[in-house]
Amino acid sequence: MKKSGAEILVECLKKEGVKHIFGYPGGVVLNIFDTLYDEKDIQLILTRHEQGAVHAADGYARASGKVGVALVTSGPGATNTVTGIANASMDSVPLVVFSGQVPTMLIGNDAFQEADIVGITRPCTKYNYLVKDINDLALTVREAFHIASTGRPGPVLIDLPKDVTAGKADFVWPQQVKIRSYNPTYEGNKWMIKQAAQEIARAKKPVIMAGGGVIISNASKELRELAEFMDIPVTTTLMGLGGFPGTHDLSLGMLGMHGTYYANMSMQNADLIVGIGVRFDDRVTGKTSSFAPHAKIIHLDIDPTSIRKNVRVDIPVVGDVKLVLKELLKFLKDEAAKEQWSAIRKSWLNQIQQWKKERPLSYRYDENIIKPEFVVEKIYEITKGNAIICTEVGQNQMWAAQFYKYDKPRKWLSSGGLGTMGYGFPAAIGAQFACPHDLVIDIAGDGSIQMNIQELATAVINKLPIKVAILNNGYLGMVRQWQELFFKERYSHTHLESGNPDFVKVAEAYGAVGLRAIKPEEVEPVIMFEEEEKTEKKLKAVK
Amino acid sequence: MRHTISVLVENKFGVLSRVSGLFSGRGYNIESISVGETIDPQISVMTIVTIKVSPRKADRLELLKLTEIFRGRIVDSGPTTYTIEITGEEGKMNAFIELIKPFGIKEFVRTGKVAIAREGIKK
Numbered sequence: 001m002k003k004s005g006a007e008i009l010v011e012c013l014k015k016e017g018v019k020h021i022f023g024y025p026g027g028v029v030l031n032i033f034d035t036l037y038d039e040k041d042i043q044l045i046l047t048r049h050e051q052g053a054v055h056a057a058d059g060y061a062r063a064s065g066k067v068g069v070a071l072v073t074s075g076p077g078a079t080n081t082v083t084g085i086a087n088a089s090m091d092s093v094p095l096v097v098f099s100g101q102v103p104t105m106l107i108g109n110d111a112f113q114e115a116d117i118v119g120i121t122r123p124c125t126k127y128n129y130l131v132k133d134i135n136d137l138a139l140t141v142r143e144a145f146h147i148a149s150t151g152r153p154g155p156v157l158i159d160l161p162k163d164v165t166a167g168k169a170d171f172v173w174p175q176q177v178k179i180r181s182y183n184p185t186y187e188g189n190k191w192m193i194k195q196a197a198q199e200i201a202r203a204k205k206p207v208i209m210a211g212g213g214v215i216i217s218n219a220s221k222e223l224r225e226l227a228e229f230m231d232i233p234v235t236t237t238l239m240g241l242g243g244f245p246g247t248h249d250l251s252l253g254m255l256g257m258h259g260t261y262y263a264n265m266s267m268q269n270a271d272l273i274v275g276i277g278v279r280f281d282d283r284v285t286g287k288t289s290s291f292a293p294h295a296k297i298i299h300l301d302i303d304p305t306s307i308r309k310n311v312r313v314d315i316p317v318v319g320d321v322k323l324v325l326k327e328l329l330k331f332l333k334d335e336a337a338k339e340q341w342s343a344i345r346k347s348w349l350n351q352i353q354q355w356k357k358e359r360p361l362s363y364r365y366d367e368n369i370i371k372p373e374f375v376v377e378k379i380y381e382i383t384k385g386n387a388i389i390c391t392e393v394g395q396n397q398m399w400a401a402q403f404y405k406y407d408k409p410r411k412w413l414s415s416g417g418l419g420t421m422g423y424g425f426p427a428a429i430g431a432q433f434a435c436p437h438d439l440v441i442d443i444a445g446d447g448s449i450q451m452n453i454q455e456l457a458t459a460v461i462n463k464l465p466i467k468v469a470i471l472n473n474g475y476l477g478m479v480r481q482w483q484e485l486f487f488k489e490r491y492s493h494t495h496l497e498s499g500n501p502d503f504v505k506v507a508e509a510y511g512a513v514g515l516r517a518i519k520p521e522e523v524e525p526v527i528m529f530e531e532e533e534k535t536e537k538k539l540k541a542v543k
Numbered sequence: 544m545r546h547t548i549s550v551l552v553e554n555k556f557g558v559l560s561r562v563s564g565l566f567s568g569r570g571y572n573i574e575s576i577s578v579g580e581t582i583d584p585q586i587s588v589m590t591i592v593t594i595k596v597s598p599r600k601a602d603r604l605e606l607l608k609l610t611e612i613f614r615g616r617i618v619d620s621g622p623t624t625y626t627i628e629i630t631g632e633e634g635k636m637n638a639f640i641e642l643i644k645p646f647g648i649k650e651f652v653r654t655g656k657v658a659i660a661r662e663g664i665k666k
Contacts, residue, residue: 118557119557
């Protein structure tokens with residue numbers, strides 16, 4: 001029996017194990033929405049903006065490790081996904097985004113709500129498709145999920161003309177998918193791994209720099225084993241937070257522009273850097289010519305184009321970091337016993353301890369004003385580090401990165417590469433769907449939260465117990481900070497306070513709970529509120 | 544520094560834009576780019592004109608003649624290969640390729656069409 005394109009699509013999604021789709025309807029995707037209307041196995045979550053849908057799918061993917069799925073209409077629906085897609089691309093998040101398209105006959109005619117979304121998203125997707133023939137639909141979906149989730153993950157977009165989803169064809173599910181020109185490398189080159197092992201065994205002052213790749217590859221266990229076996233201190237990038245326990249003795253916290261003094265001192269004095277699943281972003285390296293000047297660099301990454309893209313690398317190993325680390329450990333365990341390492345490492349670790357004492361992460365507590373760092377610390381204290389923390393972008397993000405200790409992977413969802421204000425709240429919605437039993441908190445600023453504040457409706461209608469902590473300082477704080485440092489304190493267009501809404505009232509208007517803390521002693525009761533009152537949703541305006 | 548890069552790509556719409564985008568997205572200018580089908584119509588190659596064949600000894604003369612007939616040019620001659628450059632319209636190219644196939648084509652690249660408008664004739 002023949003099925004419609006929309007039915008074939010939904011069958012494909014079921015075969016891929018999709019349970020949640022974040023989407024927004026429109027003219028050319030009505031067939032698909034109509035098919036999903038009766039579908040019991042797949043829940044469509046209506047967001048209030050297509051950008052919110054893609055960020056939610058992104059948060060869902062990061063929290064669960066599964067592929068996130070979004071479905072939008074053509075034209076403006078599709079162009080509204082671009083920020084979300086670019087965001088997922090930079091942070092290697094597996095997504096499949098379905099966009100509707102005008103009928104194939106009309107493509108190129110400037111039809112109503114037509115946009116060349118395949119052309120527009122080509123540079124910010126891992127791959128994208130325009131399905132012109134219904135008979136290609138099932139294979140395309142299969143390939144898209146394969147490409148999105150394998151190798152270095154990323155977003156894949158499938159553009160679906162209306163006549164393709166409305167047409168009829170036999171449903172044939174391709175048993176396997178094989179793409180001749182796409183063959184990611186998983187096993188690292190043994191010879192290179194051996195070289196890396198020898199270099200690590202030789203190093204006196206090594207530092208491991210762990211990134212998002214450790215989380216994506218589920219390699220936290222192997223990373224910890226390597227660090228503990230060899231007594232090597234570990235610093236993580238923003239994307240790598242939680243890949244190595246933040247409370248571990250060997251943890252140096254985050255490095256780079258917003259990193260700790262001791263992490264950066266360690267990098268600059270190390271004789272060996274082992275970069276694992278990182279891309280040596282400019283916020284981490286600063287001026288590359290003076291980055292880690294005394295160190296040899298080993299770089300483990302699944303993406304060959306990341307190697308030597310930003311910094312010189314002495315020993316590159318291309319492969320899945322979990323598999324490479326396993327192999328590396330095998331070599332190292334053959335080399336020497338544990339006791340020797342702690343002796344060799346003693347002076348290096350003492351030096352690092354010195355740096356930690358010299359300049360720990362700190363802030364000045366104030367009795368009268370709520371310090372944002374204090375709020376993040378309180379959230380950490382109350383949640384005991386077990387919450388899923390989402391952030392927006394700016395100072396709120398950096399405080400959340402610095403003053404909350406992430407011990408487990410997939411508990412920290414933040415826009416690292418693209419730096420997208422407005423990411424955190426919809427991502428929290430996605431994360432809550434992926435992990436219904438976890439406490440999900442979005443740490444936001446008064447600027448960022450307004451970029452996707454409409455998703456309050458999505459959170460309320462779905463009864464999601466998400467908490468949003470708005471660190472309201474009345475400014476675009478991070479930009480202001482730069483104006484303070486580099487633009488002679490000329491605060492051009494960073495003042496928000498006079499235009500800010502009453503966030504408590506905004507929350508209430510959407511049917512959420514809004515609470516405000518003005519004094520430091522009010523912070524804890526406001527954070528705790530939900531547990532006692534069993535409310536569904538709250539928005540905390542911390543001022 | 545000038546680079547010449549030759550890559551095999553899937554022969555699908557958008558591939559030229561996908562590859563050229565890798566350059567333009569990094570602010571590099573492309574001096575010239577061309578795409579053409581290879582022997583396998585599912586694969587295209589991006590690069591410049593040259594054809595490399597490996598004739599058996601007895602065939603070398605015949606190949607030379609064929610090249611002359613088609614107004615081609617031998618740009619390199621090795622002990623086991625000829626590299627032939629040939630230009631012309633599509634039908635002529637396809638005919639030539641069919642004729643030399645039996646000699647054994649070792650490597651094959653094709654620019655695809657290039658065109659320039661004629662001057663309009665005033666009446």
